[in-house]
Amino acid sequence: MDMTPQLTPLIQHIRKFVPLTDEEITPLAALIHPKTIPNKTILSRAGEVCHEKYFVIKGCLRLFIHTDDGNEQIIQFAIDNWWMTDYMSFEMQKPSTFTIQAVEPSQLLVITKMDLEELLAKVPRLERYFRLIVERAYSASLTRIHFIYNQSGEERYGQFSRMFPEFVQRVPQYMLASYLGFTPEFLSKIRAKRKD
């Protein structure tokens, strides 16, 4: 019988990267907490220290920055089975430049900096898990830089909607435009062109 139904997606995710015994699940369950939040909930605010790390079970988060001209630039989305935090702020416990906010009603798992350190002390194997996770995220972001430099906005949109067709439906278009690095007006034009 499973004592930690909410943790299941995370445990499965961890086991894709490192072995995890049943005893090791105990401290995990003690230190990580489920949290259900409505759309638009702000989890971490620019200017404040980011104290928590979030694992998305279901839903969607965005990490964005306030630009000089008063807009919001979306740097990252997190959907099912992604960890999200401001790594810099979280690790150094310095004020964050980013804001993390829900873009849909979402089911999360949350762990604080303090509890994560305790967890890593108790289950050192997880250092490896988190290393492998970040390595993937880093690789992905380098590839993203390559695409930003070498593809037109239209090509990036095409590729993105081929890779995440359902996702394009889920978030407002102006957020997609922000993430892809162009204006909502331009996205509108791209879509108009494709319709015929």
Added chain:
Amino acid sequence: MDMTPQLTPLIQHIRKFVPLTDEEITPLAALIHPKTIPNKTILSRAGEVCHEKYFVIKGCLRLFIHTDDGNEQIIQFAIDNWWMTDYMSFEMQKPSTFTIQAVEPSQLLVITKMDLEELLAKVPRLERYFRLIVERAYSASLTRIHFIYNQSGEERYGQFSRMFPEFVQRVPQYMLASYLGFTPEFLSKIRAKRKD
């Protein structure tokens, strides 16, 4: 007396992030090897598996991708005290999309995938070190995406040369242009404008 003079910069670097006893240095010294290479040496080639991870003691590496139109797009530079590898290829042992090449005569420390796994087994604390390193690199690359989206080429160049004034002298301008995401011609114009 120091038995491992070449490892000193790495050991100092590691100790900024995690404690490291003298006994733990022994496996480190046994598995990591110094390597001195001339300018333009190719360390890892697109299409082949990237078997090694490089720590730059002195010099400079670049990681780039061959674009469809036959150019080279520089994704990352590595200078003193940076690790460089194609994380995706190295970790999955799948063919790499990137090429890693020296841009100056360089002094490196090299470790193979196999030896790294052995090292991590012997000194598990290093999992944490490598995690913290990649987290920083990941944060930096997200911030870079923000700058690419929200600053003009000229602003990016200005900021880059303020942050790394010596570095701008060291590498050819067309590489800088490639890294910053515009053409060498445009960089030329920026510089002409600044001269007066």
Added chain:
DNA sequence: ACTCGTTCTTGAACTAGATTAAGTTTTTTC
């Protein structure tokens, strides 16, 4: 079902940066 706020669309005028091509300067090599 109506309303208010949010999101999406369209078009005209504009600009940062690309492209092409030729010429110049600097560096490397024999």
Added chain:
DNA sequence: GAAAAAACTTAATCTAGTTCAAGAACGAGT
């Protein structure tokens, strides 16, 4: 130290994407 190769500059033309402005469609709450 001459010749070849690599790196940098300049200028004219062109285009992907921005900005601004105004209107249309959608959606959630009462």
